[in-house]
Amino acid sequence: MISQFKAVPLVAPGHTRPVTHLSFSSIAPDGTYLLVSSCKDGNPMLREWTGDWIGTFLGHKGAVWSTKLSSDTSRAVSGSADFTAKVWDTYSGQPLHSFPHNHIVRTVAISPNSNHIITGGQEKKVRIFDLQKPDAQPSLLCDNGSTSHDGTVKSVVWFGDYTVATASEDCHLKWWDVRTSKSIRSLTFPNPITSMELSSQTGRLVVTSGKTVAFIHAIPDSTPAHSLTLLYQPSSATxxxxxxxxxxxxxxxxxWVRIHGMDGEEREILKGHHGPVHCVEFSPDGEVYASGSGTIRLWQTTPGKTYGLWQGVQ
Structure with a gap:
């Protein structure tokens, strides 16, 4: 059934350059959640579930490509073109640790227990840092040689106690056991991977590569990926x-932001941004999804529903 209401997004201003990545937290006991955004202006921002601004993490000296929140939202980790990954206290906004790299950090993640962070980027290396021993040398995920991939690492995610997935421009998606630092499975795509996100509620990785969107079980098994070929090249999917x-x-x-059925059928095109859409992400309750371009826009899954800052909608 098509909604009688027009999809009108909320605009979350504040960034001065393109928004490169968006990440929601899990749902808190009170039913709320947080949104953290990365931007080429170098200033990741934290927002309430309504889109209201909470604060800005100040300290990077280059574009921020990825920012993630810990499971309890008390920490954030960011990766930047200034060759660092930083860990932040989300209550004070102060940096707690800064981890130097030899090239641009494109992607970061925090372990479920919040004791480690993982980074990847243009060094083609995936490193794990121990936050309880921040001055110790990080461990490197690799099978042979000194790199984890043969191309820029575009995304890293951590799920379960010991499993990490990494996606690269070398067309490979790899799963790793952090206890051994060795890969346990690999999938090859026909084109460079442009994005990968973990949908923790569905237990799937959502991967874009060329004109392909693939939905893959996060825990490696024999189940084949559900893949679709679109008429255009998506930058991100959720x-x-x-x-x-x-x-x-x-x-x-x-x-434009596009909505597709799981058979690939295009259901709706949403217009509102004034530049390329770099990233999209569903909220953990599925009520809204965020899109990032020059601004952040929050769209209702069911337009007209009373929700968040749409409380006045009748």
Whole structure:
């Protein structure tokens, strides 16, 4: 059934350059959650579930490509073009640790127990840092040689106690056991991987590569990936965490946000951005999804529903 309400997004201003990455926290006991954004202006921002600004993490000297929150939202980790990854206290906004790299850090993640962070980027290396021993040398995930991939590492995610997934421009998606620092499985795509996100509620990795969107079980098994070929190249994709009946994409080819059914059928095109859409992400309750371009826009999954800052909608 098509909603009688027009999709009108909330605009979350504040960034001065393109937004490169968006990440929601898990749902807190009171039903709320947080949103953290990365931007080429070098200033990641933290927002309430309504989109209201909480604060800005100040300290990077280059574009920030990725920012993630810990499971309890007390910490954030960011990766930047200034060759560092930083860990932040989300209550005070102060940096707790800064980890130097030899090249641009494109992606970061925090372990479920919040004791470690993982980084990847243009060094083609995936490193694990121990936050309880921040001055210790990091461990390197690799099978042979000194690199983890043969191309820039675009995304890293950590799930379960010991499993990490990494995606690279070398067309490979790899799973790693952090206890051995060795890969345990690999998938090859026909084109460089442009994005990968973990949909923790559905237990799937959502991967974009060329014109392909793939939905893959996060825990490696024999289940084949559900892959779709679109008519355009998505920059990012996100699946509805509850209904699992639709996914949303952005693209660098235009300024639109698209909604697709899980069969690939295009259901709706949403216009509002004034530049390429670099990233999209569903909230953990599935009620809204965020898109990042020159600004952040929050869209209702069911337009017209009373929710968040849409409380006045009748």
């Amino acid at each position: 699946v509805h965490p509850i209904l699992q009946d639709r996914f949303v994409t952005g693209s660098l080819e235009d300024q």
